[in-house]
Amino acid sequence: MLCHGQGQAEILPLPLSGPAYAIANEAYGAYNRKDYDLAIAKAREALRQRDDAGQLRKLIALAERDKDRRDHPERYPDARPKPGYLDGNRALRAYAEGDYERSAQFARKAISQAPKNADYRMMLIEALQRQQRLEEAEVATHDAVQALGPQPALSRRLQSIHEQMAVVKAAQGYEALARGDNDTAVSYARDVVQRYPQEIAYRRLLVSALIAQQQYAEARSAATEALALKGNDATLLAQRxxxxxRLGDKPGAQQDFAQALAVGNLPLREQASLYAAMGQPRQALERMQQARDAGELQPGDEVQMAYFLSQSGDDHAALAVFKRLDRQNGLKPKEVQDAAYTAMRASEDAQAIAYFDRVLDYQKAGDLKMPDQQVFDTRRAVSDLSREWGVTNTTTYRGASTSNGLSGTPSRSNDSVQNSTEVFWRPAGYRDARFVELYGRVTDTLWNKESGNDKGMDALQGAVGVRIKPFSEYNVMAAFERTFPLAGSKVDGDWLVRLGYGSSIGTDLRVDVPSWWTSQLYAEGGRYLNDKRNYFNSEWQLGRSFRLDRVSPRLVVFPHVVAAVDYDSKMRSEVDALGRTKTSSDNAGGAGVGVGVRYWFRETAHKAPQSYVDFSVQYREKVFGDDSAEGVFARLTYSW
Structure with a gap:
């Protein structure tokens, strides 16, 4: 074998095989029969076919020596076999036959008879190396040095053994990495890197093992050390x-990815991954398609094409790939989860629901691990996607509704109780939160403090309209509706144009923590076209939600602070019962505190709670403008 260090390790002879083995076997047989001429001839013929077989040269030398002793005994008056000769010869023959275990046994016997014989000791070392008994070979080499003293051949052999041991340990490290035993992989990798710090292959193993162990900072440092030895190693650059x-150094990562691609020796599929990480999904897709055409894709790789298409913004094409792979081989649970979100972004609501249902089934069966809140959020997605219609009933005491930002319009009198019931329908479905709703609403003033204002049947009015939410990312909604009197009421009909905006954090139920911060802001402006009346309502709430698990895990209380600003171009000064003029303007702003209680219900195994009852009460102090900004405000909402 070739060394992985600085020098050249000793090369072990290849075992004899084929015709050379058969002829060599005949040579050894002839030698044992003391037919030395035939042994020499056969050994030379085998050596002609395998000139690297040094053991045959040894056999020729032994046969020529023994033939000379036989033919000229007068030259060897004291000739007799040397100690260990017979066992050494047996070790040599067993080695030539490929029986390395017997060769080692005979070599040990020969060494016990002739401890100073270098040939016997080298035969033992070679036989042990052939069996990959490297620790024993190392001990045998140290024993030889102790018996014979330092020798270059033994030093080279010891280096060869150590390099073999490093290769074996590295292979064991990769095997440990493959089976998920990352600690063992790191241990093996550190050992071989310490032995051979200049060998890049071992440093790559260490980096890979540290990554698998999630020691990202240490893996980055190990990769940097390796790159100091070989600055243009594409694999190490990609790993670093x-x-x-992962450690938040995006500019450094982009630099490494670009340099790794510039080196140009990465497989196409790995180039695709780097382009994707650099935010270039189109180039990533091109490389993946090239890899597919070249037959380089491995099982499961083709699903990456769906991810690259999605990253490039083509969710429809990505969903098509997911569907095709699902039909062909079936998607893995994590891939089904990704396909569900892709289908949702592509506005394929039915397909997204089907994928999300499978995700929840996988989670229940234990095939996909998900935190509790992620499971709930998945169920919430199913609820949102499957909603086609709904009903909302809101009763307010002083103030507009904030249930969806476009459900209530201001009344001329603030000190009143109003009720509004609305039914909506989404004809095209959820469409990734870019829906269109057709709605109808009935509104009435149930009570009014001022006797002169309309209430009851006199204040009953209806409305029909259409509203649109054009953006997935932003909760902006526009509406156009027609209001009209009902049951002969005194309300004037009008056309109303409305624009609303909402922003919320933590308004949905949480199942992972017992309490959480909650904020919700809504603002709405509108114009009555006939009446030439403009208005603006806004409210911001900030507080902390607490789940009342002792009562019900679906019951939440929400203490909060509140700020509200209203504007109405038709506000008028009013005179109280004592003849005093109240502070009046066309705007009002107040701030205060409040508490809300919400109970969620109507849920299934695949759907989060779809309905709730919410009651909130607030007290506000006037900050500016009209007196309507201060006092008690209450709201009761039932949403189905």
Whole structure:
């Protein structure tokens, strides 16, 4: 074998095989029969076919020596076999036959008879190396040095053994990495790197093992040390780039990825991954398609094409790939989860629901591990996607509804109780939160403090309209509706144009923590076209939600602070019962505190709670403008 260090390790002879083995066997047989001429002839013929077989040269030398002793005994008056000769010869023959275990046994016997014989000791070392009994070979080499003293051949052999041991340990490290035993892999990798710090292959193993162990900072440092030895190693650059990305160093990661691609010797599929990490999904897709055409894709690789298509913004094409692979071989649970979100972004609501249902089934069966809140969020996605219609009933005491930002319009009198019931329908479905709703609403003033204002049947009015939410990312909604009197009420009909915006954090139920911060902001502006009346309502709440598990895990209380601003171009000064003029303007702003209680219900195994009852009460102090900004405000909402 070739060394992995600085020098050249000793090369072990290949075992004899084929015709050379048969002729060599005949040579050894002839030698044992003391037919030395035939042994020499056969050995030379075998050596002609395998000139690297040094054991045959030894056999020729032994046969010529023994033939000379036989033919000229007068030259050897004291000739007799040397100690260990017979066992050494047996070890040599067993080695030539490939029986390395017997060769080692005979070599040990020969060494016990002739401890100073270098040939016997070298035969033992070689036989042990052939069996990969490297620790024993190392001990045998040290024993030889102790018996014979330092020798270049023994030093080279010891280096060869150590390199073999490093290769074996590295292979064991990769095997441990493959079976998920990352600690063992790191241990083997550290050992071989310490023995051979200049060998890049071992450093790659160490980096890979540290990554698998999730020691990202240490993996980055190990990759940097390796790159100091070989600056243009594409694999190490890609690995270090991944670690930099995980550790938040995006510019450094981009630099490493670009340099790794510039080296140009990475497989196409790995180039695709780097382009994707650099935010270039189109180039990533091109490389993946090239890898597919070249037959380089491994099982499961083709699903990456769906991810690259999705990253490039083509969710429809990505969903098509997911569907095809699902039909052909079936998607893995994690891939089904990704396909569900892709289908949702592509506005394929039915397909997204089907994938999410499978995800929840996988989670229940234990095939896909998900935190509790992620399971709930998945069920919430199913609820949102499957909703086609709904009903909302809101009763307010002083103030507009904030249930969806476009459900209530201001009344001329603030000190009143109003009720509004609305039914909506989404004809095209959820469409990734870019839906269109058709709605109808009935509104009435149930009570009014001022006797002169309409209430009851006199204040009953209806409305029909259409509203649109054009953006997935932003909760902006526009509406156009027609209001009209009902049951002969005194309300004037009008056309109303409305624009609303909402932003919320933590308004949905949480199942992972007992309490959480909650904020919700809504703002709405509108214009009555006939009446030439403009209005603006806004409210911001900030507080902390607490789940009342002792009562019900679906019951939440929400103490909060509140700020509200209203504007109405038709606000008028009013005179109270004592003849005093109240502070009046066309705007009002107040701030205060409040508490809300919400109970969630109507859920299934695959759907989060779809309905709730919410009651909130607030007290506000006037900050500016009209007196309507201060006092008690209450709201009761039932959402189905």
């Amino acid at each position: 780039g991944q670690m930099r990305l």
